[in-house]
Amino acid sequence: MSEEVSTQKPTSLWRDAWRRLLKNKLAVFGLCVLVFMVVAVIVGPYIVKAATGFSYDTMPTDGNLARSMPPSLQHPMGTDDAGRDLLARVLQGGRISLMVGIISTLVSLLIGVSYGAIAGYLGGFIDNVMMRIVDIFYSIPYILIVIVLLAVFGGPSTPEWIKWLSTNIGGAGNQGLSQIFLLFFALGLVSWLTMARVVRGQVLTLKNQEFVLAAKATGVSTFGIIFRHLIPNTLGPVIVYATLTIPSVMLTEAFLSFLGLGVQPPYASWGSLAADGIKNLAIFPWQLIAPGVTMALTLFSLNFLGDGLRDALDPQTRKF
């Protein structure tokens, strides 16, 4: 017994959480599917191109014959109504969908975490005002605002700074890419509220602990305390909540793309592919099923992983 104790390494919070996560079969399943999906959308388009010669925008050479073909060996997911290989398009669309999900979540993290931490640490009047603003935003039907935002700023009237970003970071200044960059911010701007509340709550419990007092005593600035000492300690709940924000952002992106407000041609996301597929539903159902099921599977895994992470990182709020 004593030998066992002496040889055991001290377990950190993260190692502990990781062990608990691995015990949760559903979360591990989610993690595996997710890793597979990420690898697939990154390298998949090249493999498909090498194996069959199709990329997401390859138009068929044999004209009308290749349009809306059912799944076959050559086209595992069939072709769309322009004759393009659907597997290549679903993989390419996955890149956009996952990218929108992750980057918008990062934008919301950036805003929500700083906002919540500042409000929580400063406290008093400032905290009161900042949280009242969050309350007001909460009761706004944000989906209406996002629809208005994307409709009026989408397409040709994208703000210059978004165009600049998409030219310099995205590599192409065309309208389609600007629209995707607009999506990052529009979706990030509406999903930071809960994050701000979560982080504020965490900071409120942390700010009276000794390490903050020690930092203050050694002369660390307020800015330093918030961003170097407090925020790293809120990482657990932030990771959990971020994992659950990604699927909800991806759902919103798909919803907007379905309405024609989100991702625009020449780009495609799972949402816009599904929206295209609905048009031919009665005759060529695979055009909806292929992107729809891929998306559902990804969201399914993300939700399971998020649930598992919550149980692993925060055993107290475990849902039994």
Add this chain to the structure above:
Amino acid sequence: MLSFIIRRTLIIIPMALIVVTLTWGLVRLAPGNFYTGEKKLPAAIEANIKKKYGLDQPWYTQYGMMMSNIIRGDFGDSVKYQGQSVNEIITRHLPYSATIGILGYLLALLIGLSAGTFAALKQNSSFDYGSMSLAMLGLSVPNFVLGPLLVLVFSFWLYWLPPARWGGIAGLILPVCTLAAIYAAYIARLTRAGMLEVLRSDYIRTARAKGLDEKTVLFRHALRGGLVPVLSFTGPALAALLAGTVVVEKVFAIPGLGNIFIQSVFNRDEPLILGIVAFLSILIMVFNLIVDVCYGFLDPRIRYE
């Protein structure tokens, strides 16, 4: 309690005005206008249109006029659907959205509450795992994928239900089920978590110790406490229900408010956009207030300041 309700009711008005201002600002900040199209209008016609809609005034005068009209409950006429007032359009299209919205939420409550309660009572049983996996699936399938899939199976393959036809119960089944799926999933998960927590609490032990039969313990005592998380989901659910009805109305070609809103946004029909946003914001805030009042009935430990 009464002062709480009054205070909250009074707050709704400035909040709705903030939402309207925000929307107005967004629509105005964007380049272009509702009359700008492919073809450039002759200058004289443009000047006339601007004069008619007061667009030649400075922005603060326009804002003031818009606000004073809205405060008096007059949203003006739609600029796209000539001669129809915004209030008229809203009252004409609201019943469709309200029907599927209310029926969808009731169905979700029915399925979610019963599945969640049963899963909590039979924790770790195969029913528990099955229904919770199904709930997770419900959360992960976007409704614009689910709706068409239901149409595919029940209309095109089985010929049981019409793919899109308003009127009669048959035409309502698919839209309502599509709308309800995701909320049923949410409610089932919330109910299960809430019930599991309540069933372990002291007052349930007390109730059992008093010798109450299991039915009374469950329905009179446990369900009340277990419902609190479901109730707090009602506010966000209503906001999300709006997005849901937009999709369902589009998939099943129902002429509801959601469809009209999307149209008005694409048309840059400013009075109609502002009218619908203001109407729906107030609706959501009123519901949130009702929810907050209901807390007290479910959980007597909650006090209002």
